Amino acid sequence: MNAQNGHGRILTICILATLIAVAICVQFIRIQNMDVAQQILDDSKAYQGVTRLVYPNRGNIYDAKGRLLAGNETTYEVGLDLNAILNGQEETIASAVSEILGMDYDKVLAYAMIEPGNGNPFYIQLDGFVSPDKILEFEALIEEYKNMELGRNQVRPRLNGLMWTAHNKRSYPEGTTGSNILGFYKYLDRTQGMGYFGVEETYNTLLAGTPQMVYTAFDPQKLSMLDEIPAGADIELTFNREIQAMAEQELDEAIEWSGAKGGTILIYNPKNGEIIAMANTPRLDPNEYWNYGELFPNPEPFNPTISKTYEPGSVFKAITVAIALDTGVIEMDTIYSDDGAYEIGGVEIRNWDYGAYGDVDMTDCMRHSLNTCLAWMAEEIGPDNFYRYLKAFGFDRNTGIDLGGETHWPLKLPGDSNWYEIDLATNAFGQGISVTPIQMAMTVGALANEGKMYVPHVVKAVIIDGKRYEVEPVLAGTPVSAETARQVTAMLTETLMDESYENAYIDGYTFAGKTGTGQIPTEYGYTNPLTNASFVGWGPSEDPQVVIYVWMQEPTRDIWGSQIAAPIFSKVVEKLVVLMDIPPDSIRLLNQPDRQVMEAGE
Amino acid sequence: MQATTLNLEINNLRTRLAQVSSSHALNERISDLNMRILDPHTTIYLEVPGYSPDIRKGSGNQPAPETAPKAKLLPEYTSSLWDWLREKIWTVSPQPSNTNEVTP
Numbered sequence: 193m194n195a196q197n198g199h200g201r202i203l204t205i206c207i208l209a210t211l212i213a214v215a216i217c218v219q220f221i222r223i224q225n226m227d228v229a230q231q232i233l234d235d236s237k238a239y240q241g242v243t244r245l246v247y248p249n250r251g252n253i254y255d256a257k258g259r260l261l262a263g264n265e266t267t268y269e270v271g272l273d274l275n276a277i278l279n280g281q282e283e284t285i286a287s288a289v290s291e292i293l294g295m296d297y298d299k300v301l302a303y304a305m306i307e308p309g310n311g312n313p314f315y316i317q318l319d320g321f322v323s324p325d326k327i328l329e330f331e332a333l334i335e336e337y338k339n340m341e342l343g344r345n346q347v348r349p350r351l352n353g354l355m356w357t358a359h360n361k362r363s364y365p366e367g368t369t370g371s372n373i374l375g376f377y378k379y380l381d382r383t384q385g386m387g388y389f390g391v392e393e394t395y396n397t398l399l400a401g402t403p404q405m406v407y408t409a410f411d412p413q414k415l416s417m418l419d420e421i422p423a424g425a426d427i428e429l430t431f432n433r434e435i436q437a438m439a440e441q442e443l444d445e446a447i448e449w450s451g452a453k454g455g456t457i458l459i460y461n462p463k464n465g466e467i468i469a470m471a472n473t474p475r476l477d478p479n480e481y482w483n484y485g486e487l488f489p490n491p492e493p494f495n496p497t498i499s500k501t502y503e504p505g506s507v508f509k510a511i512t513v514a515i516a517l518d519t520g521v522i523e524m525d526t527i528y529s530d531d532g533a534y535e536i537g538g539v540e541i542r543n544w545d546y547g548a549y550g551d552v553d554m555t556d557c558m559r560h561s562l563n564t565c566l567a568w569m570a571e572e573i574g575p576d577n578f579y580r581y582l583k584a585f586g587f588d589r590n591t592g593i594d595l596g597g598e599t600h601w602p603l604k605l606p607g608d609s610n611w612y613e614i615d616l617a618t619n620a621f622g623q624g625i626s627v628t629p630i631q632m633a634m635t636v637g638a639l640a641n642e643g644k645m646y647v648p649h650v651v652k653a654v655i656i657d658g659k660r661y662e663v664e665p666v667l668a669g670t671p672v673s674a675e676t677a678r679q680v681t682a683m684l685t686e687t688l689m690d691e692s693y694e695n696a697y698i699d700g701y702t703f704a705g706k707t708g709t710g711q712i713p714t715e716y717g718y719t720n721p722l723t724n725a726s727f728v729g730w731g732p733s734e735d736p737q738v739v740i741y742v743w744m745q746e747p748t749r750d751i752w753g754s755q756i757a758a759p760i761f762s763k764v765v766e767k768l769v770v771l772m773d774i775p776p777d778s779i780r781l782l783n784q785p786d787r788q789v790m791e792a793g794e
Numbered sequence: 795m796q797a798t799t800l801n802l803e804i805n806n807l808r809t810r811l812a813q814v815s816s817s818h819a820l821n822e823r824i825s826d827l828n829m830r831i832l833d834p835h836t837t838i839y840l841e842v843p844g845y846s847p848d849i850r851k852g853s854g855n856q857p858a859p860e861t862a863p864k865a866k867l868l869p870e871y872t873s874s875l876w877d878w879l880r881e882k883i884w885t886v887s888p889q890p891s892n893t894n895e896v897t898p
Contacts, residue, residue, distance in 0.1 A: 224876035233874075249805060260812035264805040324806075358802050365812035437817040700835055770832045779839045 247383070248401035249360055251424035253374060253391060255433040256652060262374055262392070262478075264360040268327050271317040274308035277353030284337075284349040292329045293319055304353070320382065327356055368475040370436045372495040373429070373467070373595065373650055376478035388481070389494045391427060391650060393596040398425040398654060426655040430466035435459065435771050439471035439764060446760045447473060450725075451748030456497045456629045457764060458741040462637035462730065464665035465646030467593075468738065468772075470497050498593055501601040501626035502745075505710030505753065506544075506561045507728045508622030508632075510680060512569055513558060514639055515581040518676040521572040524683060527551050534564040537613030541567040544709070559687045561707065563621045570620035575606045578616060582625075584671035585635040586645070592668070593630055593648045601626035622710060623718075633741045634668065636728050639681060640704075640736035642674035680704075685733040696727065696758035698765045700776035704736075705729030705761065707753035712746070722746040727757035729765070734781065737774065740764055 223229060253262035270293065277285065286301035295318060308314045330351070337349045362379040364371070375390025377399075387396040401424030439457040447455050459468040472495055474487050484494075493499035516522045532548030534541045543549070543563050549556070557565035570578055582588065588603040603625070604611040618624040630648055638645035647666040654661045672680075684704035688696055696705055710724040726743045730736040742757040742764070750756050774780070813819070 220875065224874055249801065252808075259815075260808060263809040263812060265809040266802050266806040358799070360802065360805060363809045363813075365809060365816045367816070367818060369817055433817050437821070766834070767831065770834050770837075775837075775839050776834055 243405050243407045245403050246406045246421050247403045248421045249423040250362060250377065251399040251401065251426045251655075253399075254426065254428045255370075255436075256428070256430055257432060258428070259433050261366055261370060261429065261433070262362065262364050262377070265363040266324060266358050267361040268322040268324065268356040268358055269317060270319050270322045270327075270330075270354070270356045271315055272303055273353045273355050274304075274306055274312075274314055274316065275353075276355075277304055278350055280347065281350050281352065285351055285354050288330065288333055288351055289318060289354065292326055292333070293322065295319070321361060321380070322356065330354070330356070362478075364478045366433065366437075367479065368477045369433065369440060370429075370431060370470075371475050371478050372472045372497070373431065373436075373470055374478060375494070375596070376476065376481040376484075378481060380482075388484075389597060390595055391429065392478075394594055395425075395427055395651065395654075398656075399427065400424050422657060427651055428653040428655065428660075429650050430461075430652045431469055431650065432771070435768065436469040436471065438767050438771060439469040440475070442760060442764050442767070443471045443473060446742075446744065446756075449749065450744055450756050452725075452744040452756070453746040454496065455745060456741070456743045457760070458497055458629050458633050458739075458743075459764075459768065460633040460637060460648060460739045460741070462641035462646070462736055462739050465634070465637070465648045465668075466652065466665075467648055467650045470495075470650075472496050493599075494597060495595065497629045498591075498595055498598040499628065501599065501628050502724050502743075503623050503625065503710040503713065504627050504632060504726055504743075505622040505708035505724065507636075507706050507708030507726050507741075507753070508625070508627075509558060509561065509566050509620070510639060510684060510706045510728065511582075511585060511635055512566050512573075512578075512620040513554065513683065514672050514676055514680045515578060516554075516569045516573055517679050518581070518672040519573055519577050522554055522569060524554050524679055526554055528554070528557060528562075528565045528568060530562055530564050532564065534567045534617070536567055536571060536617040539614045539617075541617050555683045555686050558683055558706065559690050559692070561621075566620040567617035570616050575616050578620070579603070579605050581671060582619075584669055585638065586668060586671075587625070587627065587631060587635070591628075591630050591634045591648050592666070594651055598628070598630070600628060600631065622708060629741050629743050632726075632728060633739050635671070636730060636741070637739050638669075638671050639677045640730035640739050641677070643670045643672045643677040645669050645671060681730070681733055681736070685731075688729070693754065693758065695754055696729065696762050698762055698769075700778065701731060701765065701769060701774075702733045702777055703729045703731030703765065704733050705731075705758075707758055709751060709753045721751075722748070723751040723753075725751065725753040725756040727753055727761040729761050731765075732774065732777065732780065737772070738768065740768070 223232075249264055252260060252264070255261055270289075272285070282301055282304035285304050286297050289295050289300045290297040300318065303316045303318070306312050306316070334351055337351070340348060342348055359382070362377040362385075364374065364376075371390075373390050375388055375392035375394075377387050377392050378385045387393045387399065392399065401422060404421050406421070439459060443455050443457045446452070446457075454473045457469065457471040459470075460466070461468055474492075476484055476487050476494075488494055513522075517524070529551050530543075530549040532543060532546065541563050544561060549560055549562060552560065552562065552565065554565075556562075557569075573581075582603060588600070590598045590600050592598075604615055606616075615624050634645055634648050645668045647668045649663060649666075651663050653663060681704045684706055685702055687693060688703055688705045693705070693707070696703075696707070706728055708724075708726040708728070710726065711718040712720040712722060712724060714720050724743065724745060725747050726741070728739065728741050730739040740761055742760050744756050744760070747756045768774075769776075
């Protein structure tokens with residue numbers, strides 16, 4: 193009976209145990225398949241690791257020859273892990289940090305003495321950007337402490353709790369060179385940093401890449417190899433570092449020599465719109481971008497070449513003469529009889545030297561830069577045609593260059609309340625109309641490139657995941673015919689050969705060009721005694737490869753473009769032909785005597 | 795982690811190289827060596843058939859990582875007991891297929 197009872201109990205326990213086991217299994221299966229199973233799994237991860245937003249390395253920026261202009265260098269964050277600081281070693285840490293990082297001893301000591309937890313932090317950042325040299329000093333100190341021979345009762349000094357973590361810092365190896373094109377990245381803001389101005393701003397999204405959420409387990413046994421977060425795109429620019437540095441050096445010397453307030457030297461490829469160099473003043477060292485406010489007090493633009501408008505003066509005559517030739521109101525041998533004055537809208541236009549030149553052909557008009565001749569030309573063209581052409585040249589809009597901050601002057605048109613008949617005449621010789629240097633370079637590019645005008649750009653290619661994507665040139669329009677462009681080039685080549693243009697002469701090379709002296713308007717009219725001196729040139733004339741635009745703001749040495757901007761142009765071209773491997777005419781034209789540009793005028 | 799450290803080092807070395815070979819640094823070296831800019835009029839030009847001067851020689855063009863980021867936990871730590879049972883016990887291993895012997 194007892195045995196039966198015993199068997200019964202065992203059987204009951206076995207059944208119960210089996211039922212419990214089955215229930216557990218059922219519960220296993222139920223939990224694995226219930227709706228919130230995934231949520232429970234996800235929630236459990238919070239106790240197994242941490243999810244962080246990881247920012248990829250910012251993409252590099254290279255010049256046209258692949259030389260680094262903006263990259264990343266290693267810097268360190270130094271901080272205190274308060275849990276790891278050994279008792280009695282707080283002063284050792286404070287002493288080391290104050291000695292190596294130059295921080296206040298008492299401040300560091302106060303940090304080191306903080307008890308972690310209970311509302312206090314566990315970690316304190318001392319410095320976010322410490323150079324590798326300083327870290328080496330810390331390491332040497334630790335080694336020194338380790339090997340220190342101790343006396344009786346002497347405690348070995350230790351830096352436990354002082355920690356450093358490597359991270360990237362934006363770096364610009366070329367310093368100020370090309371900084372107006374590059375812009376800068378506010379690297380001190382490690383999570384919200386972004387690019388400002390230039391390429392850093394325009395291409396910020398591409399350079400920054402895509403931040404990703406990355407889960408890191410606390411258990412090191414569970415960690416597999418960390419996959420790399422793809423870096424931001426690399427960008428290759430159109431400008432050449434050597435040419436840019438040369439242009440900046442020439443500009444700095446020219447400003448000192450001429451007493452100008454500022455200036456620009458712009459070198460542009462008319463065949464595809466590439467910017468070969470864009471030198472401006474002032475220039476910021478993007479490694480120390482915090483000096484921006486001091487260097488560019490409001491409203492000084494970061495890049496005047498694209499953001500500053502001014503009345504260009506006689507360089508604009510190259511555009512007017514192109515319009516006159518293209519509309520057929522003049523031919524190259526048309527004669528204009530200059531008596532020193534031309535009346536339009538009740539206002540008398542006079543030449544720059546108040547002279548009268550008699551019968552002159554169109555090349556002479558340009559050679560002597562006759563305001564009267566150009567005013568007559570504009571009236572012959574007529575306001576409708578003249579402004580239609582100015583729009584075709586793009587003077588009523590931005591060029592579309594791929595740099596942030598471009599502006600343009602709103603073109604006054606017939607019918608506007610601020611347009612008067614006299615504007616037609618003054619606009620024809622570059623007064624009463626304002627332009628940016630980049631607009632002038634692009635429009636003159638049409639004259640240098642068979643009438644075709646390309647949108648200026650500074651980015652040559654973008655490299656994403658090891659694949660290189662070329663930026664295709666964009667045709668902005670064909671404002672004049674190829675024949676007109678060749679004729680203007682021929683006229684202004686002949687002009688530049690004249691001895692009155694000796695300041696712009698380049699030994700061994702044939703270039704086309706035009707000087708400009710723009711008066712500066714004030715609220716009382718053109719009362720400012722200073723001017724904007726400029727020069728635009730392109731060449732070699734038979735097959736122009738570059739347009740060079742020089743603009744000097746308010747030079748004090750002389751007011752005339754021919755005296756200030758022309759010699760700068762000449763010096764730049766002399767160096768440019770070496771850097772661009774352009775041989776002199778005697779070599780270049782040796783095998784192509786039929787490519788003389790002067791033919792166009794014959 | 796090693797990859798990250800290595801990447802930091804590569805970036806750093808690339809930037810250091812660019813700093814020591816920057817246009818300012820090279821100009822200083824040029825003037826220290828008493829070198830001067832080439833005069834185009836004293837240059838002798840030679841025609842070299844097939845020569846292409848536009849060769850990239852800088853530090854650009856480096857390949858970027860091609861793989862997308864993946865979960866960092868090993869698979870055995872992410873599968874559930876249920877998955878494990880299903881995979882290891884209840885999944886019938888496939889029968890080896892009959893292969894035709896190839897006689898030489």
